[in-house]
Amino acid sequence: MTSREWLTTPIGIDAGTWVTRVGCRTVLAVAHTIASCHRLLDVVDYVEEDFRVQVVFTVAPDVFNQQVTGHLERLGALVLPWEQAVRERFDLGIAASWGGLHQLHTPLLVTAHGAGRSKTVRPGPNGGPPLASPAVYGLDAQRLTHGGRVLPTALALSHDHELEVLRRQCPEALEVATVVGDPCFDRLVASLPHRPDYRRGMGVEDHQDLVLVSSTWGPDGLFGHVPDLLPLLMAQLPPDRYRVAALLHPAVWDAHGHRQVRAWLRSCREAGLLLPDPTQDWRALVVAADRVIGDHGSVTAYAAAVGRPILLLPALRATPAAGTPQHLVIAEATHLDPGQALLPQLAAARELDREAVRAALTGHPEQAGRLLRRAIYQLLGLTEPGRHRRATPVSAPRLSGQEVRP
Known part of the structure; x- marks a missing residue:
């Protein structure tokens, strides 16, 4: 059974029997943490309304992934067990972190999950002398390559400055890098x-x-x-x-x-x-x-x-x-x-x-949706449907200062 046969179905044996919509491209959104999940939801919003596309989610290995499955299920997402996701083939995977990505069988689009890539890589648990110029996390060869090959098919960057860092740290990944701006910031401005x-x-x-x-x-x-x-x-x-x-x-x-x-x-x-x-x-x-x-x-x-x-x-x-x-x-x-x-x-x-x-x-303020959407559709081999809508404001928070339950 191919991924396009089982998608949009319940999870389990003979799931393809229950398909209602067939022939869709499959996008796997790979959530590692709640923080990366926030970024993923912004990105999949550019494509999940397309009748030709089915978005499914999976929760990748991470020390901070305990709440992710429940959060996605509350949002009504179809969540595949990681053990199933690594066995299937997908038309595109989208991730905002790195753990376990080498196990997936899909082209990969990888974005940042914060305000660009600002963290430097600290020495390992055994210590060692401080580095004269510590590597920037997420733009380093340790994250970007696996088994001698560049892991992402497309690497979404927020700024031209990140291209320069990439040129120093992992030049072999330059050919897959594209500067798209910051979708999180664009929605913040729209709000x-x-x-x-x-x-x-x-x-x-x-x-x-x-x-x-x-x-x-x-x-x-x-x-x-x-x-x-x-x-x-x-x-x-x-x-x-x-x-x-x-x-x-x-x-x-x-x-x-x-x-x-x-x-x-x-x-x-x-x-x-x-x-x-x-x-x-x-x-x-x-x-x-x-x-x-x-x-x-x-x-x-x-x-x-x-x-x-x-x-x-x-x-x-x-x-x-x-x-x-x-x-x-x-x-x-x-x-x-x-x-x-x-x-x-x-x-x-x-x-x-x-x-x-x-x-x-951001190198492209208020343009991230257009540029990311273009990259996604190129990877899917589909034409973009019409003109993309503008960035949307975020929902009002649901909270109460008087709610005091432990």
Whole structure:
């Protein structure tokens, strides 16, 4: 049975017997984590309405993949077990991370799952001398090649700067690289006019400032390095004038468990902290925010690119790669001192040069949908159907500062 015979069917033996639509091209969306799943959903949106295409999902091996299957099933996606996905053939695979991709039988389109590729590769567990120029993760030969061949059929880059990094680190992958811009940023921009709706949906009054705290995962992130920050904010900011929301990287929730994270923040939530589930679209909170307290994660860079004043935890061990928006934000933003009063520091937080951050973030602003869609249809061997619609705003978040269940 070919993939085109079983697609659009239930999973199992003789599934092809129950096909309703036949002859479709099969696109396999490979989700590794909730973070990469957010990016995948943006990308498959360019093709899944086409009657000639069936999109199916699978969850690849990853230490942080515990919540992905449930999230996809709640969205109504057809999810194939990984064990089945590696046995079948597909017309195209789309991924935003790397684990297990060499096991798949499909041409591969690989995108970033954050604000470009900013992370540098740290030494292995056995240590070793520091590298003069650490490799940029996702543009290195270790990720891009397998068994002596380039793994992706198409590598989607956000910026011409990434081409230069690729030329240094893995020149054999240049022929599959294409600069398409940043689809996540384009949807963020499309969402800006809906700021009043997002704020109203969160219960933020017109006279209130929404302070968004964004933390990446790991001990260098805000939540790991300054664990008392959220309680301090709830205690020091006048509740009639300020609301506080926390965006914790999905890997924080997966590493510690949803129940534990909510328990740690129970008192803050009782005091009105807005704590969205990691499956919620974080971009609505960035649009709604008046100020952002962040770290070296991607959310801080996106917030700076749309003009949100930034108060930044200084970089600790890992400095983002030069030329990336994260590196620019760290160099230019006002730095947070958790030991000092927070209200004056928030007042001193300032907007960065949003055009400079945008220029480092995307080489084709508001064009990623058109360019990615073209690449997808070329890989599928199909003509593009008509004119692509513009980037759509994200949905309003569903959350409540008064919901306090552990």
